[in-house]
Amino acid sequence: MNWLDISSTAFQAAFYLYCASFICYAIAVGGKRWSNRKPEDHNRRWGRFGFILAVAGWACHLTFFFTRWKGGGHIPTSNMYEFMTFLAMAIVFAFIIVHLIYRNNLLGAFAIPLVVIIIAYAAVFPSEVQPLIPALNNYWLKIHVTTAATGEAFFAVGFAAALVQLLRVIDFARTDKAGRREQKWVEFVLFFMVVIIGFLVSVFAFRGGGYEAKFQQEKVSIDQQGVQQSVTQTVEYGLPPIVAPYNSEKLSMQPYLGIKDPLFEAPSWMNGVNAGRKLNTVIWSLLSGAVLYGLLRLIARKPIAAVIHPHLSDIDPEDLDEISYRAIAIGFPIFTLGALIFAMIWAQIAWSRFWGWDPKEVWALITWLFYSAYLHLRLSRGWQGTRSAWLAVIGFIVVLFTLIGVNLVIAGLHSYAGV
Template identity: 75%
Template sequence: MLDFSGGALIAALLIYSLSFVFFAIAVGGKKWSNREPAEHGRRWGWIAFGAALAGTAAHVTFFVTRWIAGGHIPTSNMYEFMTMLAMAVMLAFIVIYLIYRNILLGAFTLPLAVILIAYASVFPSEIQPLIPSLNSIWLRVHVTTAALGEAFFAVGFAAALVQLLRVVDFTRTDKAGRKARRWTEYTLVVIIIVIGFLVSVFSFRAAGYEADFQQTVVKTVNGQEQTYVQKVKYGLPPFVKPHNSETVSVKPFLGMEKPLFEAPSWMNGVNAGRKLNTIIWSLLSGLILYGILRLVARKQLGAVISPHLSDIDPEDLDEISYRAIAIGYPIFTLGALIFAMIWAQIAWSRFWGWDPKEVWALITWLFYTAYLHLRLSRGWQGSKSAWLAVIGFLVVLFTLIGVNLVIAGLHSYAGVS
């Protein structure tokens, strides 16, 4: 069953990639066809959407079969949650696409789903048993609705990013023009850093790289200090080793035979040193990848993409982004706040506990509340609305990734394998 489930996810990933290619061809218009651009776009758009439906069907098959094999909803670790989020993004995309039929949305949403699946594959994929507090129907309702709300936010982000790339004038040299170009480029850099992280992890994993450390951990329990030793394994060359640890074995990489420094003592979360090392590698590999792309393009990446979007109506993208967020907001409210508090009361006998994940879920909700308020009462449309949608999804990403992996708490998942 697990082999079949894993095969279904691989099939979904391949079909999503193929769907993205079809959407790119649809956007390309007459560059690849002798037909009229509108006819060409419609034809390839439906082919691409059909492939997206097939990929989503394979993804749902993965989700259902893994649920059957594990005996519980597959959300117990980062691998399961991120694959479910990618599935939710595709379901949200299907809904929005059927309403607006905008092929450009597919060209930017499909890569997001692919990146989420690739990111999930970084983490251990073994099925883990649920502890009693997690084995509740309210967990299923809470997690699935929260993920679906975030998925609509992701679609809104994709439309907003396309809108910004469309309306920002990369030829302007005044202060306002330079500022718009700079922040648009920063957004693309964040995406490339995530891609660079995936490239580095899978590259060193394929090479079989490992580094092992032995860490001494001191904890205070009931007023008494307890000391124990744990093993920490790295999959990336260590710039930083765990705090209060000894090196067991490190494979040399580019002449680096030992870590450059030790993680600070205040970073006392689970495998904090390894996670800090991962962040360093993500920034380094992402910036190197961005530098290579800039050398090839010889201009800002936004300036490369923008001319290909000249036929797109930015007002349509603004409407799509707003509608996607408007649909996701009540779903997220139910899942991340109301259902979450009901589950917290059942699991931990309190509705609210200021756990880092709870705090950032509230921050996310407040941000999108402000977005909708400004949009409806203040008339914020166009670029202002798009920037809010982009920033909002960056907050979502920090809630999903930063809180789960960097900040210790009740909601923390397993780290990178």
């Protein structure tokens, strides 16, 4: 029996079921105006379909996880592809738990598309099973990664509820300075999500077209004895190189839009793994996202948030506020265990120290401190409603930077996750 083939099939089934679930939730949110049923009946019916499909997708996703574990010989959380697929599975699990508690159907309209985006992002990375490096071959790493990701999954559900709450309560008819500022910031969050989608569109479009470019990069470093060392490596691009790697020479490059050479070189201070290529990807993401956002604005003739707002009129914002808080309250102790305590135990085993101020460690601590402040302000200062929702949204953006952004610009012991 080929466990990896079964794993691949189950993963594809999970992705399609999640997409179908999102469609059902979208109909529940946006289709009630054209339904002959009462809005609450329409919402309940399509929301139920969406939840059933999400549960079925999660069952397939769970099958993917265990069959890949069986076929690969180790828990599938050792590289960026495996970690992001596990994070997506954990988010669905967190959504199911929160849904069973609060029975809010429309939360899936924002939580499930987040899962779809994360799975599509994972597909950008190589999906082959890779052998473990020595630092990863420890059962404490399994505990550390799975619990940290589960905590982040509950943060993601809190983010989804908070974003729906903001879209629900912000008055787009206001023209005063404070009102316009709120409108612009919530629109910026949606633009940020469109940029991620633009990244996926650009990557898969150029990958489908077979685009590639190659550079030879020389990296110079100085060891502890003060001896200068030089390493030459080949960097391959899947997107047209607007940015060349620092201190590199072009080996091959397919012209695009009449451009035959990169426009500029990546700065020397970007020391992450393949930093030039990743900066190039960020630029393409912004460009693609801006074009996609412009098309959506052209079609809608108004801000995206203003288009979504009328469809959320039946939702109680206080329920969303409670869901967001409870999801984060559940995720916080799990994240504390996984990202700090279990991580330090593994660090002691792998690197003979509990804490080393590695960039990923620092940002995990920043994430923990941020959500600590969120819970403190919520419980001690009475921060609820819009202020609490904004903190939940900002907190998840910090989580995303910790997961993805750190590898783009900073070198560290966790950089292997971006390979």
